């Protein structure tokens with residue numbers, strides 16, 4: 001039993017960042033984590049391992065498709081799956097150990113085990129009860145499956161199982177054309193699996209700018225991914241080594257089935273708050289199972305805060321990190337702030353897809369007068385040299401004031417390029433501000449400047 005200023009429950013990107021910021025602000029801090037390693041879903045079974053597999057499989061794709069064009073001859077590398085998984089596990093280990101080091105450096109106690117809150121100001125971990133003036137719940141989310149679909153993490157898998165398959169499946173059916181389905185679908189498509197994505201809606205990646213959705217789907221099809229759109233999955237039947245996915249086409253209510261060696265269920269995630277004891281404490285929850293907070297991440301119970309996937313908003317690691325820092329600052333008596341209007345979203349396929357702010361559809365719906373500046377990577381010299389001409393940058397700016405309202409990029413390094421637009425938006429910049437900023441040549445970032453120029457008198461290379 002010990003007394004703390006703050007106990008953070010959960011050590012994912014929200015929790016560990018909150019703990020570090022609390023410690024930096026002079027608060028005696030502990031973090032509860034029941035997994036064997038720190039870092040939560042993101043570092044252990046999410047963002048980081050998937051990026052390792054995306055990187056490795058992309059290298060294979062380059063070798064198979066582009067090396068010979070550049071005069072790099074020789075047989076394409078073959079896949080040693082065991083080694084690829086070992087590389088991925090090594091990357092996970094480096095990252096999770098990194099958090100352990102940061103905890104030690106910042107004198108944060110790691111309370112090992114699963115935490116619960118027996119009463120206000122107390123956190124129980126195993127048999128021990130610790131006292132804390134403040135508690136931050138950062139317990140994240142878990143995969144939300146479908147009725148009629150039982151996940152066994154062998155044949156019917158969530159993203160967790162998909163990152164550790166014993167072998168590369170011949171045929172994989174992905175349920176859900178969201179971020180997880182398309183990232184992991186891309187990995188296995190590059191490694192030779194036949195991929196069919198079954199999606200309920202008529203477009204992929206719901207909520208994304210319509211033009212990007214269309215281009216993105218076109219490019220994924222070119223890479224060999226097959227799509228069955230407007231299809232509601234009804235059930236998955238598991239046989240010994242195979243599965244049968246039953247779906248209904250929404251347009252005519254017709255029933256169909258499709259076989260697979262592995263089925264990836266990627267139909268969204270839901271807050272993970274099991275076992276915390278929130279109901280008994282009277283912590284208010286929404287109908288969707290999210291913990292309700294005010295704009296300072298305070299729940300209705302004094303001294304209990306909540307951040308990240310467990311509360312409302314996009315389920316993104318960086319949104320959780322920002323909330324973690326801000327909640328720590330609020331607890332320390334400072335002014336924690338998150339600008340929810342400028343949270344980028346990135347899909348790490350090839351090409352990458354990134355967006356920030358409003359989509360064209362949202363602006364139309366709001367009846368806002370806007371202008372569009374668009375520039376294709378085909379007009380970018382660096383992209384041409386690197387076989388990366390597919391895609392475009394699209395900037396949306398207010399018609400009157402020229403203030404940037406949103407940006408959508410599909411193309412090389414989109415996930416990095418988006419950030420100069422985020423900074424610009426944070427400062428309330430106009431498209432002209434971006435256009436007047438000198439961009440080094442030859443870089444992909446020139447496409448961002450050209451899109452900004454296209455909001456004014458026109459792009460140069462279009």
Ligand code: NAI
Nearest residue numbers: 176177178179180181199200232233266267268269315346
């Ligand atoms: P998602 O919400 O992005 O996509 C789920 C898809 O499944 C939707 O398109 C939905 O229409 C479809 N669907 C739902 N029920 C269906 C049914 N019965 N039949 C067919 N299709 C159905 O969810 P996803 O991809 O599982 O990701 C979960 C969360 O994790 C998201 O909030 C995402 O933002 C986050 N994430 C973010 C990443 C990133 O930032 N790069 C990477 C991975 C996950």
